[in-house]
Amino acid sequence: MYFQRLExxxxxxxKTQQQxxxxxxxxxxxxxxxxxxxxEIPVxxxxxxxYYYNTSTDYILGLSDKRDPIR
Structure with a gap:
């Protein structure tokens, strides 16, 4: 799941993959x-x-559908 979110x-x-x-x-x-x-992506x-995308690790990993970071 996370790989689709990364893309x-x-x-x-x-941004490009190179960037x-x-x-x-x-x-x-x-x-x-x-x-x-x-x-697998390292921690x-x-x-x-x-941090770069201003979202939570849970969102990237597919554990949450909320893009906003947890603060």
């Missing part, structure tokens, strides 16, 4: 594998993406 969030922000990979300090291929569900990257 949707990235597209909503008009997100650069923000995470990883190779585009590594990020592509996260986004396609081939490789540090999940947290960084949640």
């Amino acid at each position: 949707d969030l990235r597209i909503d922000k008009d 997100i990979a650069d923000m995470l300090h990883c190779k585009r291929e590594v990020y592509r594998r996260y986004e396609k569900g081939i490789r 540090w990257a999940l947290i960084k993406l949640a």
